[in-house]
Amino acid sequence: MEQEQSQQTPLVDFGNRIKQAFFPTQEADDDRGRMRTVLNSLILHLHPTKVVKRSLSLTYTWGLGGLSALLVVILAFTGILLTKYYTPSPDQAYYDIINLQSNVVFGELIRNVHHWSANLMIITTVLHLLRVFFTGAYRLPRAFNWVLGIIMLVLVLGANFTGYLLPWDQLAFWAITVATSVVSYIPIIGPEMSRMLLGGPEVGTATLLNFYSLHIGVIPIAMVILMSFHFWRVRKDGGITVARKVNEDIVEKPEKLTTLPNLVNKEVAFGLVWIAILLAFSMLVPAPLEEIANPMISPNPAKAAWYFLGLQELILHFHPIFGAVLIPGTALVLLVFLPFYDFSTQNEGIYFRSKRGRWLTGIAVLSSLILTPLWIVLDEYFLNWSNWLPDWPSIITTGVIPVAFILLGIVTLSEVIHWIFEINTEERVMFLVTFFFTALIVLTLTGIFFRGPGMALYLPWNMPVVTGH
Ligand code: HEM
Structure with a gap:
């Protein structure tokens, strides 16, 4: 040279x-x-040519959006390789996976990386949403990107859900059977929607084909389009939100650094570390594969995939119209419209807004960690409105009445908090979202670890083993 x-x-x-x-x-x-x-x-x-120095701090974004994007790339790459060895037919699919794992060089590793990346992506996307929420980065002008984000989260869940069926083992077959039965609870259009999704009255050949084309075609294409839009919006909105306040009073013009090499070096190092973690994990922990799907033998308990177990838990406690449709539907709509009822521009880019905000978040987490399990146990063993009011329709005794009590309890709690701390609307919104999000985690963990045969409550260490009936 x-x-x-x-x-x-x-x-x-x-x-x-x-x-x-x-x-x-x-x-x-x-x-x-x-x-x-x-x-x-x-x-x-x-990227823009320059970025605000404070936005480069790893402990601000935790790299969660970037990690989700990296996972999309890894999933696309490993997914394309997997399609080379996979046929979406009930006679072939399971044996293709066995063949891939036993006879294809690095076949098992590729499947493991794809499986664990997909699961990790649910966690990183949700954590990214929480980062955006707790730093108040969803408000105007970023409201549109927030809504795009929610659609992407639904797509991430959709991609995981449709991929779950593809190995065509017992786990896949019954998890999808349980989850799709939820769709039929939607009033009026539910049964027809369920038929469309399944391609017939139950999970079968047409379902596998439907799910395969959604999984490798429709969802990835929609994802790439929305992701490009999402990144473009981050740039259009002036980069990511950073705190303008240095401390309580001083507002300072943020210092900027060039993207190359300051941001890009960090991204490359972060990406490489995560690729190494994923590879190591996938070498040590195989993706699950049970026996070939058998529509005659249902496992007990028949559970949905882990990320839908919170929803399944709701259905165990409420009338299906409430548990499967009204509660999750309302939660989703409220989340989508979050930027439109929190107009404050205060404390953007500051985690939990303020010192008081941190306390409030802590109290919300703690109260939900106590009240949600308490309610699960009460409802399971003690509250029985259907027996107490035998002539009333079940939608009232297992829907309207318990939901009314829960809403009353939450409104009272938020009023008590308001009375003690004199919170404003923004802080009330943060308190309630934190409370409900923690409740969702508790419900999901209950579904994963504390539900055994017959979907009854058990302690994990007392769980009886039932293989099928
Ligand atoms: C496939 C899923 C997603 C990917 C790949 C992704 C990617 C990204 C990236 C790379 C950023 C730049 C800053 C950062 O890394 O935190 C970002 C920002 C942002 N994302 Fe996402 N995102 C996804 C899902 C979501 C979801 C579920 C939401 C919320 C509902 C969301 C809302 C936003 C908003 C509002 C910003 C701007 C944040 C700010 O100004 O600080 N995104 N996203």
């Missing part, structure tokens, strides 16, 4: 220097230089 440079005439050397002065990213005219120029331009299409 040095020899090559020394052979350049002074005129060419002078020309290169001028070029460097005007196009600093443009390297010398060799192959590596050209590659770097192309790469740099690509990066600067994704």
